[in-house]
Amino acid sequence: MVRTEQRSKLFLFSDKPTFPLQIRLFTKIYNRFPTIALLRGQMVSVQQGTYQHRLLDEFGGMNLKLYQGRVDGLRALYNDEVAAFCGAMQNTYYYINKLNYGSITTIGTPLGITEMRIAINRDRGDIQKMVDEGLARVIANGEYDRLYRKWFVRDLSPEEQTVMIQ
Numbered sequence: 001m002v003r004t005e006q007r008s009k010l011f012l013f014s015d016k017p018t019f020p021l022q023i024r025l026f027t028k029i030y031n032r033f034p035t036i037a038l039l040r041g042q043m044v045s046v047q048q049g050t051y052q053h054r055l056l057d058e059f060g061g062m063n064l065k066l067y068q069g070r071v072d073g074l075r076a077l078y079n080d081e082v083a084a085f086c087g088a089m090q091n092t093y094y095y096i097n098k099l100n101y102g103s104i105t106t107i108g109t110p111l112g113i114t115e116m117r118i119a120i121n122r123d124r125g126d127i128q129k130m131v132d133e134g135l136a137r138v139i140a141n142g143e144y145d146r147l148y149r150k151w152f153v154r155d156l157s158p159e160e161q162t163v164m165i166q
Contacts (some may be wrong), residue, residue, distance in 0.1 A: 014117045042063065
């Protein structure tokens with residue numbers, strides 16, 4: 001969970017973040033927008049009530065199509081119902097690969113980067129201590145890096161590898 005002032009009143013959070021969360025805009029490769037600014041006036045899908053929804057509101061100028069789930073917003077882009085989708089980079093690439101939506105790519109730079117942390121029930125400081133100790137242990141022994149790579153680093157397709165080499 002992203003730690004905010006309001007959430008800190010309700011939850012305890014791990015001392016160390018679990019990973020950086022990049023909020024990105026995604027579009028179809030054949031309908032690519034070179035910059036985020038060119039999306040002003042365009043229809044953009046986003047999961048309602050999320051950090052990325054708030055970032056788009058602050059950026060302004062886009063017509064937002066709100067969805068209850070991130071997969072629904074991503075599917076709207078895949079089906080050409082919207083010009084772009086806004087979501088967390090790691091989760092979005094996971095679903096792009098899982099759903100075989102290979103025609104989708106990112107636009108420009110991240111709209112925002114924040115840290116994800118483990119959230120714990122406010123009255124369970126004992127669990128917070130165990131989480132902090134466990135997280136420190138997996139970071140120290142290299143397991144964290146292995147898990148991060150497995151779940152959050154997108155492998156390039158053979159075609160993408162060829163383009164990079166060329």
